[in-house]
Structures are given as C-alpha cells and as structure tokens.
Amino acid sequence: MSVDPTQRRAVRHAQPAAVPARQARRKPPITVDRITDAALEIVATEGYDALTMRSVAGALGTGPASLYAHVVNKADLDELLIGRLCAGLVLPEPDPAAWREQILGVCAQIRDQYLRYPGISRAALAMGPTDLEIVRVSEGMLAILLAGGVAPQAAAWAIDALLLYVAAYCLEASIVRQRSAQEDAVVVHDREEVLRRFAALPAATFPHTTRHAAELTAGEGHDRFDFTLALMVDGLVHR
Amino acid sequence: MSVDPTQRRAVRHAQPAAVPARQARRKPPITVDRITDAALEIVATEGYDALTMRSVAGALGTGPASLYAHVVNKADLDELLIGRLCAGLVLPEPDPAAWREQILGVCAQIRDQYLRYPGISRAALAMGPTDLEIVRVSEGMLAILLAGGVAPQAAAWAIDALLLYVAAYCLEASIVRQRSAQEDAVVVHDREEVLRRFAALPAATFPHTTRHAAELTAGEGHDRFDFTLALMVDGLVHR
DNA sequence: TCTACGTGTGGAACATTGTTCGTGTCAAGG
DNA sequence: CCTTGACACGAACAATGTTCCACACGTAGA
Known part of the structure; x- marks a missing residue:
C-alpha cells in the first residue's frame, strides 16, 4: 500500500542505485554446479x-560467454556431466559369493544413468x-572382480x-529412440519394421537372415544387454 | 606451336562455345562414388x-552445395562410407571346425577397416x-555362428x-590417438602417464587401482580387443 | 574513504559447418 | 526451336563453440 521508504527517498534524491542492487541480489551467481545441473536437465x-552452450546459458538466464568463466570448454562440460553421473553410482561392498550379481548390478546402474540422459554416453566414450569419478567406479568394479577370484589382468x-x-x-539405444521419434521411413529401427524388411530380403542372398529374422529382431527391455553381459561374465568365470 | 584450329575459328566467329565445352570435358561429373572416395580419403x-561437406567438396574442386544433388545430407554420406567399408570385408565360407577363428577374423577385419579411417566407427554406431551392406556382413557372421552350432537366438x-x-x-582407440597428437596434459590417454597417475593415487582410497596399476594399463596392440572377443566367444561356447 | 586489482557477467563478433535457395548451363525429348 | 529436368555451384542463412572487450562488483591496501 504505502511506497517503500527507501524507494521514496531514492526518488527524492533522483538516486536509482538502490534498485540495481536489489536486482543483483535476486540472481544467483553462476557456478559449476548450476551449470552442470542445467546441462543435465537439458539432456534428460x-x-x-x-x-549447447547456448541452451545451458539460456536455462540459467544468461549468455553463453558467461559459462566460460567456470568451464574450460564444451568438452570440459561433458566431463563434468559424466563425473556427476558416476558420482551417483552406488558401489557395493564386494562379496565373493555374489560378485557376479554385483558386477552386473553396477553395469546396470551405469546403463540406467546413461539412458536417463539420452545420448550422453557419447561423452563417456570420449573420456580418458x-x-x-571414473577411477572410483573402476576401483569399485575391480574390487568386485578381485573378490570374485578373477585374475588381476x-x-x-x-x-x-x-x-x-x-x-x-x-x-x-538412444539413437534408436531418437530415430523412432522422427519417424524416418528410410532408416528404420522400429523392430516390427526391421522384421518385415529382414523377412522380405531375397532368401537366395540372405538365407540365414530371412530364416532367423525373428531371432535377429527379438528381445524385450534389456534382453540384449543382459545377454552380452552374461557372455562376458561367463567368459570370466571359465577363464 | 600452331593455335588449335577450333580455337582459331571460334575467335573468328566471336564464338566462345568451344572453350567451355572443352573445359567441361576435363572436369569429371560429380558422382556418389567420387564423393565417397573423396570422403574416405579425408577420413583416412x-x-x-x-x-565436412566443405572438405569433401574442396577435394572435388567444387562447392558444398553441389554434393546435395547426390547425397541427401551428411548422415547419408556417413551411411555411404560405412557401406563402402562393409563392402570391403571378406566373409569366409563357414567351416564348423574353425567357426571360432572365422568369427574372430571377421571382427578383426571390421576393426581394421574402422581403424584405417580414424573415428569413423561413430558413423557405424548411428546406423540402423x-x-x-550391413545385412550382408550380419548374414555372413550369422552363417559362421550357426555353422559352429550356436543357437539362433x-x-x-x-x-x-x-x-x-x-x-x-x-x-x-581413435580418440586416444587423437588426444595423444594434441598432447593435452590435463586429460591423458598415454599409457605411461596413466600408469603414473594411477600409481600416484592415494592407496587408502584406491587400494586396488594403485596395487594393480600395471595390469590396468597393460596391453600391446589389440590385446584388449582380443581379450574381450575371446570372452564373448568363450561365453558362446559354454552356453 | 578512495583507489587499484582481480573476478565474474554477458553482448557482440568471429569462424566454422550443414543446408537451402536461386540462377545458369546442358542434354534430351517433343 | 522450345520445354523440361538434372546438375553444378555461389550466396545466404541458421546454428554452434568460442573469443574479445567493456562494465560491474567485491576485496584488499594505502
């Protein structure tokens, strides 16, 4: 109702300084954490x-140049993101009797983190x-495998x-999902369509593919993931 | 020594048509094959x-816009490149007694093709x-595995x-090589440097990593590749 | 209190890249 | 000859990562 006294006095003295100061206080400073949070939200x-640097900056209400006071470049941001994801992984206390389940569990955790942020594993592939944070995960996995009696090498x-x-x-998986969303009829990832195309191939040229089109396109959820992980772990067991 | 008769006549008639025609004949038309060849050379x-579209066009002595009469977009070019690499793979006649060596051999061939063109496997990861050409390779691998008695699924x-x-x-591997060339001291891929850093980690936090730094960084040539492939194939054998 | 310095903010500008638009040329068919 | 379609290609555009530069603010020292 009544005008703020400070404001009133400022008007009296033609002194606008009080206003910008208040505005500056309302905007939190840009930090690496805020950048990382914003970036992860965009990817998710x-x-x-x-x-992009612009999309992150936009989410923070600033311009892309501001980010460079806190991150070296986009690759640095990638590393921060992967580091954040790795930090969220829970590494179990190694149990010799359950090492197989444990290693599979850690891998499933990593997978789920990556899939929560579609396409981000590309950044992981580029990291040393x-x-x-990666060393921490590696250490945890190493502990599990060693507890299970797997040779160090x-x-x-x-x-x-x-x-x-x-x-x-x-x-x-991320690319498949992306492609499905685009409904690109030329390149197909949709399972039923792939099955159709495999079955329609000339049997003389592709006898096995046509005969086993169903198996080639089979798999629900993470069947393929589980299958491959099992292959590798089984290979370790019999080593 | 003597001026070309056609030229002389053209000058006489103030008719420059003969010159462009000759120039057009000297420059081969742009084709998908020429584009693919040029692109592979650049990647290699x-x-x-x-x-980039510009680098390919430059290699062909034209502008990037000209490429779009022959390729849909850059992703299409990627597919052409991977298709070309796959076409170069030799698929053996399946032999039940040697299926394991055969499947490993095909994978090694693919690996070598990809490594000849550093970074190109990124395009392969994006393909449906x-x-x-991919179906042909898949068919060949399927034939080998089935000949070896592996269940279709x-x-x-x-x-x-x-x-x-x-x-x-x-x-x-391509990224490692690229990073090494850049001599980026912050992110390291060079084996000796990684070994140094692993060994220097605090043993209380990373006991297994520090103790087994040598194993974690071991491996010559394609040791890791061979190890993993063997894991998978062994897993198949014992399935 | 004033001044100087360091740090952060952020717009403008730049280089690069994928792609589209529009124009000109050429060849084939009517 | 005229029309049409295909190809070639420069110019322009949008998008993206990054740098440059000016300004503001906070802190330390005189």
Missing part, C-alpha cells in the same frame, strides 16, 4: 544433441580413464570391455 | 572430425541394421554385441 528432457581388461560395451549399448 | 588422412544377439563392441573399441 531433450537429449544430448540439444545440449583418469577422471577421479583379466579383471582390469574386463572393466575396460564392460564400460565400452555399456556406453555403446546406451548410445545405440 | 585427417580423421572423421575433418570430414537394414543397410544392405544366441547367434543373433551375439552379432549385435560384437558389432557394438568393435565400433566402441575403435572409437575409443
């Missing part, structure tokens, strides 16, 4: 391809092995293989 | 990241399964897994 809702290489496969699996 | 020498899913892993492995 629109996919990794929608992640020395980021501390095999364990080390298995981690590499598992992480590569998980990232590739998620990348493809 | 400068890596996938250097592949219905491209005819397992064979079908194994192909998916193998192709994903090979692409991811090559993508990472």
Whole structure:
C-alpha cells in the first residue's frame, strides 16, 4: 500500500542505485554446479544433441560467454556431466559369493544413468580413464572382480570391455529412440519394421537372415544387454 | 606451336562455345562414388572430425552445395562410407571346425577397416541394421555362428554385441590417438602417464587401482580387443 | 574513504559447418 | 526451336563453440 521508504527517498534524491542492487541480489551467481545441473536437465528432457552452450546459458538466464568463466570448454562440460553421473553410482561392498550379481548390478546402474540422459554416453566414450569419478567406479568394479577370484589382468581388461560395451549399448539405444521419434521411413529401427524388411530380403542372398529374422529382431527391455553381459561374465568365470 | 584450329575459328566467329565445352570435358561429373572416395580419403588422412561437406567438396574442386544433388545430407554420406567399408570385408565360407577363428577374423577385419579411417566407427554406431551392406556382413557372421552350432537366438544377439563392441573399441582407440597428437596434459590417454597417475593415487582410497596399476594399463596392440572377443566367444561356447 | 586489482557477467563478433535457395548451363525429348 | 529436368555451384542463412572487450562488483591496501 504505502511506497517503500527507501524507494521514496531514492526518488527524492533522483538516486536509482538502490534498485540495481536489489536486482543483483535476486540472481544467483553462476557456478559449476548450476551449470552442470542445467546441462543435465537439458539432456534428460531433450537429449544430448540439444545440449549447447547456448541452451545451458539460456536455462540459467544468461549468455553463453558467461559459462566460460567456470568451464574450460564444451568438452570440459561433458566431463563434468559424466563425473556427476558416476558420482551417483552406488558401489557395493564386494562379496565373493555374489560378485557376479554385483558386477552386473553396477553395469546396470551405469546403463540406467546413461539412458536417463539420452545420448550422453557419447561423452563417456570420449573420456580418458583418469577422471577421479571414473577411477572410483573402476576401483569399485575391480574390487568386485578381485573378490570374485578373477585374475588381476583379466579383471582390469574386463572393466575396460564392460564400460565400452555399456556406453555403446546406451548410445545405440538412444539413437534408436531418437530415430523412432522422427519417424524416418528410410532408416528404420522400429523392430516390427526391421522384421518385415529382414523377412522380405531375397532368401537366395540372405538365407540365414530371412530364416532367423525373428531371432535377429527379438528381445524385450534389456534382453540384449543382459545377454552380452552374461557372455562376458561367463567368459570370466571359465577363464 | 600452331593455335588449335577450333580455337582459331571460334575467335573468328566471336564464338566462345568451344572453350567451355572443352573445359567441361576435363572436369569429371560429380558422382556418389567420387564423393565417397573423396570422403574416405579425408577420413583416412585427417580423421572423421575433418570430414565436412566443405572438405569433401574442396577435394572435388567444387562447392558444398553441389554434393546435395547426390547425397541427401551428411548422415547419408556417413551411411555411404560405412557401406563402402562393409563392402570391403571378406566373409569366409563357414567351416564348423574353425567357426571360432572365422568369427574372430571377421571382427578383426571390421576393426581394421574402422581403424584405417580414424573415428569413423561413430558413423557405424548411428546406423540402423537394414543397410544392405550391413545385412550382408550380419548374414555372413550369422552363417559362421550357426555353422559352429550356436543357437539362433544366441547367434543373433551375439552379432549385435560384437558389432557394438568393435565400433566402441575403435572409437575409443581413435580418440586416444587423437588426444595423444594434441598432447593435452590435463586429460591423458598415454599409457605411461596413466600408469603414473594411477600409481600416484592415494592407496587408502584406491587400494586396488594403485596395487594393480600395471595390469590396468597393460596391453600391446589389440590385446584388449582380443581379450574381450575371446570372452564373448568363450561365453558362446559354454552356453 | 578512495583507489587499484582481480573476478565474474554477458553482448557482440568471429569462424566454422550443414543446408537451402536461386540462377545458369546442358542434354534430351517433343 | 522450345520445354523440361538434372546438375553444378555461389550466396545466404541458421546454428554452434568460442573469443574479445567493456562494465560491474567485491576485496584488499594505502
């Protein structure tokens, strides 16, 4: 009802300084955490391809140049994102009797994190092995495999293989989903359509593909993921 | 020494038509094959990241717009490239007694093709399964696995897994090589440097990583590739 | 209190890349 | 000859990562 006294006095003295100060206080400073949060939100809702410096800056109500006071470049932002995802993984206390379930569980966690942020595993594929959050995960997986009696060398290489496969699996899954959304009739990922095309191939040229079109296109949920992980872990067991 | 008679006559009649016609004959028409050849050459020498419509057009002595009369877009070009690489693969006649070596051999061939064109496996990860060249390779691999007595469903899913892993492995290898060339001291891929960093980690936080830094960074040539492929194929054998 | 310095903010500009638009040329068919 | 379709290609546009530069603010020192 009544005009703010400070405002009134400012008007009296033709002094607008009080207003900008209040405005500055209302806008939180840009931080790496806020950038990372905003970026993850964009990837979660629109996919990794929608992640641009401009989209992040827009979400923070600023311009893209402002981000460079906090991140080196876009690749640095990628690393922050993957680091954040890795930080969210729960690494179990290794149990020799359940190491197989444990390693599969960690991989499933990674997969689920990546799939929550469609396309982000592309960033993971570009990261070196020395980021501390990645080392933490690697350490946890190594502990599980060693507890399970896997030889150190095999364990080390298995981690590499598992992480590569998980990232590739998620990348493809994200692309499949993206393509489905686009309803591109030329390149198909939709299972029924692939099945149709496989079955329609000339049997003389593609005898096995036509005969086993159903198996080639089979799989619900993460059947393929589980199958491959089992292959690898079984391979470790029999090593 | 003597001026070309056609030229002389053209000058006489103030008719320049003969000159452009000759020039047109010297420049071969742009075709999909020429585009694909040029693109592969660029990727082979400068890596996938250097592949732009402009770089291809430049190599062909034209402008980027000219390419669009022959390729739909850049993604289409990607498919042409992967199709070309797949067409170069030699698929063996399946031999039940040697199916394991055969499947490993096909995967090694794919790997080598991808590594000859650094970074190109990124395009492979984005492709759907219905491209005819990819179906041909898939058919060949399926024939090998079935000849080896692998159940159709397992064979079908194994192909998916193998192709994903090979692409991811090559993508990472390309990025490692690229990073090494940049001598980026912050993110490291160089093995000795990774070993140094792993060994220098706090042992209390990363006991297994520090103790097994040597194994984590071990591997010459394609040791990791061979290890993982063996894991998968062994897993198939014991299924 | 005033001044200087360092840090953060953010618009403008730049280089690069994929793609479309529009124009000109050529060849084939009527 | 005229028309049509295909190809070639420069110009222009939109989008994206990044740098440059000016300004504002906070802190430390005189």
